[in-house]
Amino acid sequence: MQAVELNQELFDELERYIDSIETKETALIEVLHQAQNLFGYLPMEVQLFIGEKLNVPASKIYGVVSFYSYFTTKPKGKNVINVCTGTACFVRNAESIVKEFEKRLSIKTGETTSNGMFTIDCLRCVGACGLAPVVMVNDEVYGKVKVEDIPKIIAKYSE
Amino acid sequence: MNRIEDYKSLLEMQKELVHVMDIRKAKIGDTEYKELLICGGTGCMSSQSKKLLENLTNEIEKNGLSDKVRASITGCFGFCEKGPIVKVFPEDVFYVNVKPEDAAEIVKSHLMDGYRVERLLYEEPTLKKKVNTQHEMEFYKKQERIALRNCGLINPELIEEYIANRGYEAIGKCITEMKPEKVIHEVKLSGLRGRGGGGFPTGLKWEYASKNKSDVKYIVCNADEGDPGAFMDRSILEGDPHSIIEAMMIAGYSIGAQKGFVYIRAEYPLAIKRLKTALKQAMEAGLLGDNIMGTNFCFDIEIKYGAGAFVCGEETALIHSIEGGRGEPTTKPPFPAESGLWGKPTVVNNVETLANVPAILTNGASWFNKRGSDTSKGTKVFALAGKINNVGLVEVPMGITLREIIYDIGGGIKDGKGFKAVQTGGPSGGCITSENLDVKIDYESLYGIGSMMGSGGMIVIDDDNCIVDIAKFYLQFTVEESCGKCTPCRVGNKRLYEMLTAITEGKSTVEDLETMRKLAETIKLTALCGLGQTAPNPVLSTLNYFYDEYLAHVEQKICPAGVCQALLRYFITPEKCIGCTRCSKACPVNAISGKVKEVHVIDQDICIKCGACFDVCPVSAITKG
Numbered sequence: 001m002q003a004v005e006l007n008q009e010l011f012d013e014l015e016r017y018i019d020s021i022e023t024k025e026t027a028l029i030e031v032l033h034q035a036q037n038l039f040g041y042l043p044m045e046v047q048l049f050i051g052e053k054l055n056v057p058a059s060k061i062y063g064v065v066s067f068y069s070y071f072t073t074k075p076k077g078k079n080v081i082n083v084c085t086g087t088a089c090f091v092r093n094a095e096s097i098v099k100e101f102e103k104r105l106s107i108k109t110g111e112t113t114s115n116g117m118f119t120i121d122c123l124r125c126v127g128a129c130g131l132a133p134v135v136m137v138n139d140e141v142y143g144k145v146k147v148e149d150i151p152k153i154i155a156k157y158s159e
Numbered sequence: 160m161n162r163i164e165d166y167k168s169l170l171e172m173q174k175e176l177v178h179v180m181d182i183r184k185a186k187i188g189d190t191e192y193k194e195l196l197i198c199g200g201t202g203c204m205s206s207q208s209k210k211l212l213e214n215l216t217n218e219i220e221k222n223g224l225s226d227k228v229r230a231s232i233t234g235c236f237g238f239c240e241k242g243p244i245v246k247v248f249p250e251d252v253f254y255v256n257v258k259p260e261d262a263a264e265i266v267k268s269h270l271m272d273g274y275r276v277e278r279l280l281y282e283e284p285t286l287k288k289k290v291n292t293q294h295e296m297e298f299y300k301k302q303e304r305i306a307l308r309n310c311g312l313i314n315p316e317l318i319e320e321y322i323a324n325r326g327y328e329a330i331g332k333c334i335t336e337m338k339p340e341k342v343i344h345e346v347k348l349s350g351l352r353g354r355g356g357g358g359f360p361t362g363l364k365w366e367y368a369s370k371n372k373s374d375v376k377y378i379v380c381n382a383d384e385g386d387p388g389a390f391m392d393r394s395i396l397e398g399d400p401h402s403i404i405e406a407m408m409i410a411g412y413s414i415g416a417q418k419g420f421v422y423i424r425a426e427y428p429l430a431i432k433r434l435k436t437a438l439k440q441a442m443e444a445g446l447l448g449d450n451i452m453g454t455n456f457c458f459d460i461e462i463k464y465g466a467g468a469f470v471c472g473e474e475t476a477l478i479h480s481i482e483g484g485r486g487e488p489t490t491k492p493p494f495p496a497e498s499g500l501w502g503k504p505t506v507v508n509n510v511e512t513l514a515n516v517p518a519i520l521t522n523g524a525s526w527f528n529k530r531g532s533d534t535s536k537g538t539k540v541f542a543l544a545g546k547i548n549n550v551g552l553v554e555v556p557m558g559i560t561l562r563e564i565i566y567d568i569g570g571g572i573k574d575g576k577g578f579k580a581v582q583t584g585g586p587s588g589g590c591i592t593s594e595n596l597d598v599k600i601d602y603e604s605l606y607g608i609g610s611m612m613g614s615g616g617m618i619v620i621d622d623d624n625c626i627v628d629i630a631k632f633y634l635q636f637t638v639e640e641s642c643g644k645c646t647p648c649r650v651g652n653k654r655l656y657e658m659l660t661a662i663t664e665g666k667s668t669v670e671d672l673e674t675m676r677k678l679a680e681t682i683k684l685t686a687l688c689g690l691g692q693t694a695p696n697p698v699l700s701t702l703n704y705f706y707d708e709y710l711a712h713v714e715q716k717i718c719p720a721g722v723c724q725a726l727l728r729y730f731i732t733p734e735k736c737i738g739c740t741r742c743s744k745a746c747p748v749n750a751i752s753g754k755v756k757e758v759h760v761i762d763q764d765i766c767i768k769c770g771a772c773f774d775v776c777p778v779s780a781i782t783k784g
Contacts, residue, residue: 033464064485068468088618091618126201126205126426134205
């Protein structure tokens with residue numbers, strides 16, 4: 001993990017959050033959720049900070065962070081493209097949607113474009129199986145997506 | 160809302176509110192007053208149902224109908240394929256695929272002039288006829304809603320509407336009139352079994368926990384719906400959050416617990432929001448907290464967030480996750496009922512299981528267990544998805560056949576294609592073929608045909624899907640989700656996945672199929688938890704039922720469904736080829752030769768199977784297979 005410049009205000013906010021929790025022993029996952037909401041990801045500095053505040057070894061924190069797929073130690077792009085690859089979307093050809101995004105943006109799933117605009121991720125079922133295949137860009141859901149629709153979706157977020 | 164001081168005042172309040180239900184349950188037919196309910200589940204919200212509600216409300220106001228018509232949100236109707244749904248009461252009119260811009264027409268035509276908007280009515284595909292009311296729709300005819308009883312009927316954000324439909328009556332009755340043992344007895348008698356996968360009798364689970372002496376006990380609601388393609392738990396939490404709160408209280412009362420946790424996926428923001436609203440309302444009404452309804456019973460509920468780990472559906476793993484650690488399972492015994500959360504007796508129940516509980520206690524065990532099969536009572540919610548016409552949530556009595564679900568309710572296979580298999584039980588289940596479509600489904604019968612109930616995912620697969628590819632998909636899922644604690648799962652399933660990959664790439668032999676079967680059986684016997692033990696099921700069931708398709712991959716090196724890229728062959732049909740040269744120009748590796756106006760040929764040794772020629776051919780002369 002690379003050392004990065006992180007906003008002190010966010011650390012202060014995280015500290016206030018941790019101080020407000022009564023049962024600190026079991027709050028690790030909640031704190032990590034909150035930290036990821038604030039910072040967008042969980043870099044080493046943030047993990048160490050949480051460790052000190054909760055009095056939990058950094059190794060345990062890293063163990064938990066790396067266990068759950070929801071937590072990420074890499075910063076994400078401005079727009080996160082999540083292609084649902086749950087079963088319902090899979091049998092309705094989500095694979096080809098992923099490939100098309102990868103081709104158009106010249107990155108692989110899990111990577112971020114060099115200009116920091118887009119990250120491609122896959123997720124397991126948003127529960128809108130009636131609309132399969134589903135793509136989520138940030139919080140916006142696109143249903144019944146066809147390969148032809150993808151340039152339009154990318155263009156919408158490119159400005 | 161005022162605090163509810165005792166059971167009697169709850170019943171009085173219910174009497175005052177019940178008129179809300181009368182119009183929706185068609186007890187009043189002829190009335191000037193109308194109600195519109197708009198689906199506010201994740202599926203329909205993704206198709207702008209929020210904007211639709213806004214537009215409807217504006218139109219109602221604009222036309223001066225505010226005192227006669229009310230529009231509000233409700234939970235999932237289950238007919239997700241055709242969302243957003245708008246239902247008009249008391250006429251029982253069911254509009255489908257409604258867009259925000261349709262609001263004006265609905266208000267003008269239906270509400271003011273009294274004419275239904277024909278074009279928004281659902282058309283029954285078999286009859287090619289518009290259907291006027293919901294109860295006439297084939298999709299609903301065979302359904303029976305217990306767990307989903309309030310979804311599509313009440314506004315999930317109003318506790319008053321939950322109470323109006325007999326909400327919190329069951330807990331009131333339990334804590335004032337029934338001893339904990341009596342409550343457990345009733346649940347046992349009902350035959351309710353866990354709906355999350357295991358199928359363990361719920362009453363028995365409660366009884367074990369109640370018998371273990373401890374000053375502190377816990378109730379945990381498992382809302383970490385991990386099976387990709389199943390969304391009943393999310394829909395219940397979004398559409399009827401109070402039923403889960405009430406059920407957890409009942410469970411708490413019967414085992415002697417005062418604290419409950421809902422362990423919910425962080426990826427379900429709407430369900431979390433609705434649950435939080437419901438918890439706040441229940442608190443304010445004095446239905447959670449100390450001395451509930453004037454009794455000695457105290458209970459409160461806290462939300463804990465999952466962070467995306469399928470294995471946390473396993474109860475011991477889930478408990479470790481609530482405790483703030485890695486969600487790794489541990490061996491049972493000790494069972495959570497004995498030593499669970501922080502070492503205390505704990506009951507872990509799934510959302511759908513809990514949703515049945517208040518209904519059982521209000522209506523009695525004998526009301527519940529008169530439906531279902533010998534071993535499996537009540538109903539089950541299935542998430543019908545994949546290559547089927549009516550994708551959605553359906554709740555059916557146990558003992559119904561798959562044929563009824565897929566053809567009568569689901570409307571058959573999409574685009575008139577051929578049925579190949581239906582996959583039940585998610586990554587732990589198996590594929591069921593047409594020969595078993597008439598099996599009456601319950602926990603035991605599904606197990607008997609190599610699949611399982613699981614959480615109720617039901618994915619329909621047609622001829623365009625390759626069965627090896629499907630098995631590979633599930634294995635990839637379990638490999639990614641394996642926690643890595645035990646070797647059979649960490650290493651074994653990975654090897655299985657590699658073997659499947661090799662098959663799809665044409666690098667396997669017939670002997671490999673036997674090796675794969677042996678490995679799968681070994682993993683089943685030796686893995687630590689449910690995830691590992693059931694992970695090979697998709698492989699074993701497809702090997703049993705689709706051996707020929709596996710053989711085609713390993714012997715002839717072809718993929719009959721035309722899915723496995725490496726095994727694809729592109730051919731030019733000489734009779735159709737007009738020699739336009741477009742294909743040879745499109746080919747990135749110059750694998751196609753032929754002169755203008757003469758038949759072209761693809762050199763299979765050079766072809767990289769990119770499909771570019773297939774896409775550009777103007778006369779469909781190129782076939783793949």
